[in-house]
Amino acid sequence: MGDVINLNRFRKGRDKGARAQEADANRRKFGRTKAERTAEEQDEARHKALLDGAKRED
Template sequence: MAEIVNLRSVRKAKQRSDKANEASANRAKFGMSKADKMQTMADKVRAARQLDGAKLERD
């Protein structure tokens, strides 16, 4: 015998999963917050400066 399903709850569950998928796509699309971007950029600059300071000068 088939299981009885409340169509309203199924429709709401589908809407929730669609919104979750869209939110996930937007997170990937728009990425990090401004503060996170600035922190990452500062880390890259610091690492590059440290690397340049460790290079040996060859004549």
């Protein structure tokens, strides 16, 4: 015979895992300081300017 499981505990555990994954994704997406965001924006602008400066006209 199989093990007896509590379906409520199983369901709550599954839901808790899904919420944890969503929280982790939100921490990565929104969990940066203003200084980190501005530094990243400046870095992207610097890279874009470098690529635009090296572009040859067709």
